[in-house]
Amino acid sequence: MAMAAAKDAKKRAAAPRPRPVPSLGELQERFQAAVMAGDDAVLDLIPDNSRTTRTVLLGVYRHAYVSRLVDIVGNDHPILARYLGDEVFGAMARGYVKEHPSRNSNARWFSHGLPEFLSSSPVLGSRREVAEIARLERALNDAFDAADAAVLDLARLSAYPPERWGELCLVPHPSAARLDLETNAYAIWRALKEDGEPPAAAELADRERLIVWRNGTMPTVRPLGAEEAMMWDEAAKGVPFSALCELVAIFDAADTAALRAAGYLQTWIGAGMLSAAKLARRRRRRQI
Amino acid sequence: MSLKAHRRVTREPAEPLPEARPPYLGFGLGLRSKHYADILDDDPPVDWFEAISENYMIPGGQPLQILDRIRARYPIVMHGVSLSIASTAPFSKDYLKGLKELAHRVEPVFISDHLCWTGVHGVNLHDLLPIPYTREALDHVVARVHHVQDYLGRAIVLENVSTYVRFAHSDMPEWEFLSELTRRTGCWLLFDVNNVFVSAFNHDYDALEFIAGVPADRVVQFHLAGHEHNMTHIIDTHDALVCDEVWDLYRASLERFGPVSTIIERDDKIPPLAEMVAELDKARAVAAEVLGGRLAKAASH
Numbered sequence: 001m002a003m004a005a006a007k008d009a010k011k012r013a014a015a016p017r018p019r020p021v022p023s024l025g026e027l028q029e030r031f032q033a034a035v036m037a038g039d040d041a042v043l044d045l046i047p048d049n050s051r052t053t054r055t056v057l058l059g060v061y062r063h064a065y066v067s068r069l070v071d072i073v074g075n076d077h078p079i080l081a082r083y084l085g086d087e088v089f090g091a092m093a094r095g096y097v098k099e100h101p102s103r104n105s106n107a108r109w110f111s112h113g114l115p116e117f118l119s120s121s122p123v124l125g126s127r128r129e130v131a132e133i134a135r136l137e138r139a140l141n142d143a144f145d146a147a148d149a150a151v152l153d154l155a156r157l158s159a160y161p162p163e164r165w166g167e168l169c170l171v172p173h174p175s176a177a178r179l180d181l182e183t184n185a186y187a188i189w190r191a192l193k194e195d196g197e198p199p200a201a202a203e204l205a206d207r208e209r210l211i212v213w214r215n216g217t218m219p220t221v222r223p224l225g226a227e228e229a230m231m232w233d234e235a236a237k238g239v240p241f242s243a244l245c246e247l248v249a250i251f252d253a254a255d256t257a258a259l260r261a262a263g264y265l266q267t268w269i270g271a272g273m274l275s276a277a278k279l280a281r282r283r284r285r286r287q288i
Numbered sequence: 289m290s291l292k293a294h295r296r297v298t299r300e301p302a303e304p305l306p307e308a309r310p311p312y313l314g315f316g317l318g319l320r321s322k323h324y325a326d327i328l329d330d331d332p333p334v335d336w337f338e339a340i341s342e343n344y345m346i347p348g349g350q351p352l353q354i355l356d357r358i359r360a361r362y363p364i365v366m367h368g369v370s371l372s373i374a375s376t377a378p379f380s381k382d383y384l385k386g387l388k389e390l391a392h393r394v395e396p397v398f399i400s401d402h403l404c405w406t407g408v409h410g411v412n413l414h415d416l417l418p419i420p421y422t423r424e425a426l427d428h429v430v431a432r433v434h435h436v437q438d439y440l441g442r443a444i445v446l447e448n449v450s451t452y453v454r455f456a457h458s459d460m461p462e463w464e465f466l467s468e469l470t471r472r473t474g475c476w477l478l479f480d481v482n483n484v485f486v487s488a489f490n491h492d493y494d495a496l497e498f499i500a501g502v503p504a505d506r507v508v509q510f511h512l513a514g515h516e517h518n519m520t521h522i523i524d525t526h527d528a529l530v531c532d533e534v535w536d537l538y539r540a541s542l543e544r545f546g547p548v549s550t551i552i553e554r555d556d557k558i559p560p561l562a563e564m565v566a567e568l569d570k571a572r573a574v575a576a577e578v579l580g581g582r583l584a585k586a587a588s589h
Contacts, residue, residue, distance in 0.1 A: 021457045024425050025376035028408045028417075035413060045420075046453045050492045052520035057490065060452040060523055065413055072414075101411045105370040105383040106342045110414070148348035174347070217350035 035061045036101065069097045069110060076111040077137045079192045084130070092124060108145070112138065129201040132185030136221065139177045139212040143219040146175035149275040157269065157277055164279065166242030170235045170265070171276040175214035178233060180207045186223065215272050222271075227251045228264050240280040241265070307443045307474055310398045310508045312586040313363055313549035315572050317564050320554070324354050326561040331361065333565060338551050339394070341368035341401075345386040355394065364394055365509070365549075367478075368401040370412065371436065373446065374419045374429050375405035384439055391440065400445035400478045400509065403429070403466065420455035421465040426472075433473040445508055446470075447478035450486040450515075450524030462487065463501030470506040477502065479545065480511035481537050482530070482553075486522045495537055499544050510550040512538060512571060527556035529567060535574060542578040547586035550575065 022030065022045065033039035035058075046054040073093040074081050081089045096117050102110045115138055118124050118131035125131070151173065160168065186208050188198040209229035212221045224232065230251060231244050239247070241261070248264075249257035268274050314335030317323075321343075326332065337358060344355050358364070370383060391399055404416040419425050437443055448466060460468075470477055479502065488495035514528030530538075530552065542548070552567050575583050 024374075024420070024422070024428055025408070027420060027455065028376050028405060031417060032408055032411065032413065035415075035417075036411070045455050045457065047456050049490055049521065054453065057452045057521060060521065061415060061417070064415055068414055102407075102414060103410050103412065105372075105380050105406075105412055106345055106386075107412075107414045108342070108346060145346040145349035145351060148352075175349075214349060217353065 031061075034058060035065050038062070066094060066097055069102065069107075070094060072107050073097070073111045073114065076141055077114065077134055079137060079189050080130070080133045082192050083133060083188060083198060084124075088124075092118070092121070095121070095123075114138065127201060128203070129183040129185040129188055132181045132183050133189050135179060136181070136185060136189050136210070136212070139179055139210075140219040140221060142177065143175040143212050143214045146173075146214060149174050151272045152269055152274040152276055154266075154269055160277070160279075166240060166245070167280050168241045168277040169238045169280045170241070170268070170274050171278065172232075172236050173213055173273055173275045175212075175219075176236075176273050177212050178229065178236075179210040179212065180229075181210065182207050184208070186210060186221070211273070213271070213273050220271070227260070231261060231264055232268075238280070309505075310445070310476065310549075312547055312589065313365070313397060314587055315568050315575075316362075316365075316549065316551040317561075317568060318367075318551055318553045318555070319355075319358065319364075320558050321351070322558050323561040323564070324358075327358055328354070330561075332561055334362065334568065336363040336365065336397070336549070336551075338365045338367045338400075338553075339396075341366045341387060341390060341399070342370055344394070345383075345390055352393075359394055364396050366391060366394060366396040366399045367447075368399070369414075369416065370406055371401035372404070372406040372412075373401060373432050373436065374403060374425065375408055376428065377408040377410070379432070379435065384436070388440055398445050398476070398508065399440065399442065400447060402449045403446045403469070404449045416449040418449070418451040418453055418455070421458040421460045421462055423459065426460075426465055426468055429469060430472045433469065433475050437473065437475065443474050443476060445476040445478045447480050447511065448483050448487070449480070450483040450490075450522075452490055452521060452523070454491050461493070461497075461501065463498045467501065467503050467506075470503060476508040477506045478509040478511060479507045479541060479548070480513070481541050482511060482513040482515060482526075482534050483524060485534050485537055486515055486524045489522050496540060499537070499540050502545075504545050507541075507545045507548055510538065510541060510545075510548050511553050512550065513553040513555075525556060526553055530570075535570075538571070538574055539578050542575055547575070547579055547583050 027045065030039070030042040034042040043054050043058065046058060048054050049057060070090065070093040073096060074089065084092065096114060100113050100117060104110065115131045115134040118134050182204060184199060184202045184204060188201065191198040209224040209226065210221055211224055211232065212219065214220065227248060231248055234247055235244055245258050245261045248261045316336035316338060317334050319337040319339045339355060344352055346352065368387065387399070402416045405419060406415065406417060407413045433444065446469070448462060466477060469475065484495050484498045488498060512530045512534060513526045514530055516523045516525045550571050552564060552571060554564065
């Protein structure tokens, strides 16, 4: 009996131990860790095929994960990619992929955190123009598919009697965004966009004020003078037109302030930067 | 979604509600931005387009405007990549809401996605990841398909994906999993012929066995695409012409499934539209050769 029991025990020891079968959730956790972090634990669950090893087969997912997301960063930031060159951009994008797993169902927003990543990058953070080029490209991408809205035109504005224009609050188009840049990132971006040689990176004495919006279907960027930028920023806060004129009067010559303010407004309307004008002082606002 | 509808997620109807089979659409292409202008300018001889849902799940702008214009001229099917039907993570409510809103706008002939998962713990790998073909996974996916179908108010269509690994503890072949899934949920199947070829090679089985194992009356769409052959394994790149072996499998699929709406998918190295249309003409010719009068009859309905 004792010998038979010993034989049984030996037999059991020699038999391959059945692998514990993970739950679907455990398997997915392991697989994700394998793809994103190089963890090999999931290999226990995967057989080789008749021609190659499980490591090679799993490697298809590992490689595809990084290359697909790096491609997305490149597609979203073509000018930055050109500015940095393939090698530096590729290393940067791989770093971004590693530090910023996608948390959105839609890859459209995967690269959204790139400017902040670049600002805090130990390698590229000191080159401030790099993050600013990324900010500009992000703003243009966002303008491209920003929400649709009506575009204010002069005909709709003229529905108001001129004596009430001072009460009007201007509503920016949802695609409009302001950027202040402290380097010549815009000049670099523009040169590369036009297939030219970019200027050397430089800090600016006065910041570059940009407005980005969608004109028709095309994302557009334009530099603003200090006065126009101030008026836009105040208008975007809901300051009525009469108060905007007063601010413009403080900013520069008072006697031509209304004319200048009206000129900016005309430009904004002509370029499709506004979606509406609303009367400010009534309880029930009327929108045109 | 009502609370009542939400509660239905946890139980499986004894018999899925019968839903009319989506109509036969003919021969289409995957809608790609590179071809927008040619489609709108030339009205190419393409019967329908398959739009990637996520490309249009955006706030606004040109892509949606163009989709509206193309929809006014062609039938559209919405094909998603992020439903993550097999994930053990909760569904993204925002994603499902966005999908439903897009469907309301587009009025697609049907809505499809893939039998796969894309991530857990709030992360999306933006890849179509493999599942083990087990009873546990099947029960899980069945419940999730019911949830999505309840929410969308329509049966969905699920596609077999290309896989590079398989799991040793799978207790049924992929085709049996798909068959059970469609039987228990009433979902339809998008049969990607190239993916069958890729997975069969990578996992050492006979692609014809796959074709024979899927219920013929549940397949409502074919995908045809190209791939990269590495000799030890095949990678589904969707960046090349359909190869001869996949055309042969397409013939076999037509013989088994009959006239089924077909598209050619190209995701990378996208050629001019005229070249895609030429390749689509080959699909038409192959189908005509295999099906003869049955094809014309399907098209006339």
